Each structure stands twice: as structure tokens, then as C-alpha cells.
């Protein structure tokens with residue numbers, strides 16, 4: 001449900017721009033074209049400004065370093081304890097790509113749209129190598145036809161940021177809502193959807209992903225949490241530096257005529273774009289030039 005407190009401003013679809021396709025894809029992945037919220041939500045308190053979380057989601061420079069302690073450990077433990085012939089559990093399929101190399105994250109690509117929204121991935125993402133769920137593709141083909149299903153599954157977006165208030169994942173059918181409560185306190189709510197008509201295993205996978213990666217007792221998020229609160233403390237220090245570098249790939253972004261900007265996956269483009277948007281909201285009351 002969307003609401004605006006302004007009597008003016010663009011219609012919702014214009015405001016969402018390219019981010020709307022992520023919402024459509026989340027719904028399209030249901031053979032019935034419907035999703036439903038199931039259960040409650042995970043609430044996870046972060047000791048940092050809300051911007052830390054939003055900026056982190058489409059930052060592809062940090063995962064292979066910061067997530068060595070979770071994803072890297074899971075991979076090493078599996079290699080040590082299991083034989084070649086053992087099947088990879090789907091928990092590991094989810095954890096392993098967080099420590100993919102720079103080449104992978106670079107190739108994933110970054111796209112930003114007007115009003116601060118952005119996405120990592122598109123053709124590939126950390127979700128694109130999951131094992132297929134038995135019967136799911138057949139159900140989708142029966143509902144939409146082969147060609148359309150190819151188009152639906154070809155969308156491999158990682159995180160979509162709908163700036164500044166929520167983020168979503170189509171493949172994992174979850175939405176995270178960002179609730180700032182103080183200058184150094186932010187609650188992140190994670191909601192999981194069920195794709196109506198799809199095998200229950202798809203929903204189980206989404207719940208498992210949120211348990212492993214988004215919940216308040218997850219394995220991966222504490223790596224980020226540690227970074228957020230240290231950056232927050234660093235920036236609050238009396239002798240903190242006056243400048244923050246957001247220059248990576250500056251001048252190499254690819255601006256398209258429709259206002260979309262594309263960049264290599266590890267570019268700082270989205271941060272520059274988000275701060276431009278923030279400046280517009282603060283100085284021009286959201287009227288964008």
C-alpha cells in the first residue's frame with residue numbers, strides 16, 4: 001500500500017520508474033499472479049542511521065570481504081565435512097554467493113532511476129544459481145506459456161531499493177521496510193510473501209533465506225551490523241574526517257536518455273545518485289529538475 005502526503009508530485013508509477021518492474025516480477029512469479037503476506041515479520045534493530053542500510057544493499061564492494069565470517073565459513077565447513085558426492089544443501093546455495101569474487105559482482109551491474117531508486121543485478125544475481133524447485137517451472141508454463149515464463153525467470157535482480165523507505169527481492173519474495181527511529185537507531189522489518197499457487201517449497205525457501213540472512217538471529221546481517229555501527233561511531237567522532245569518498249567509477253556511469261543510469265557492479269554510482277536525490281528532496285521539496 002502506497003501513500004503520499006503531498007497534494008502534488010508524480011503519479012506512483014512515474015515515481016517508481018524502473019523499480020516497478022521488480023514489484024511486477026515478484027507477483028509474476030506466482031502461477032496465479034497473486035501474492036499474500038504470511039505470518040508476522042522479523043524486526044531487527046540497527047545501531048545506525050537508516051542510510052547505512054539503504055546504501056549497503058547496492059554496495060557490491062563489501063560482500064566478499066565483510067561476509068567471509070558467515071558465507072566464507074559456511075563454504076569452508078562444507079568442504080571440510082562433506083564428500084564430493086554430497087548434495088549441496090539449499091542453505092549453502094544461499095550463503096555461498098555472498099563471497100563470490102569481484103568479477104561476479106562487477107558483472108552483476110548497477111542501475112539507478114530517477115527519485116533515488118536502484119537495483120543490483122538484472123541478468124545475473126546472487127540468487128540466479130539456485131537449484132530448481134520440482135514442479136514449479138511446469139506450473140508456471142501451464143499458467144503463462146513458455147515464452148512468457150522465460151521472460152519472467154530471465155529477471156534476476158538482486159536488491160531493489162525503493163528510495164528511501166523499502167527494498168525488495170523478487171526471487172526471495174521478501175520486502176524490507178526501513179524505519180528510522182533516531183539518528184543512530186533504525187528498525188528493519190522483513191516481510192515474506194507466498195506466491196499463491198506455487199509449490200510450498202518456494203515459500204519454505206523464502207522463509208529459510210530470511211531466517212539465514214534477514215532475521216534478528218541471522219548469520220549474515222551481523223557482519224553488516226558491525227560495519228554500520230562502526231561507521232556511525234566513526235562519523236560521530238569529534239575528529240572525524242570532513243569528507244567521505246564516493247568516487248569509485250565517477251565519470252564512467254552510462255546515462256540513458258530516459259533518466260536511467262547504468263554502471264559497473266562495484267561503482268559508487270548509487271550513493272552519488274541517492275545523495276543527489278536527498279539534496280533535491282531537501283532543497284526543492286521533491287520537485288526534481
Ligand SMILES: [Fe+2]
Pocket residue numbers: 056062063066067224
Ligand atoms: Fe552485506
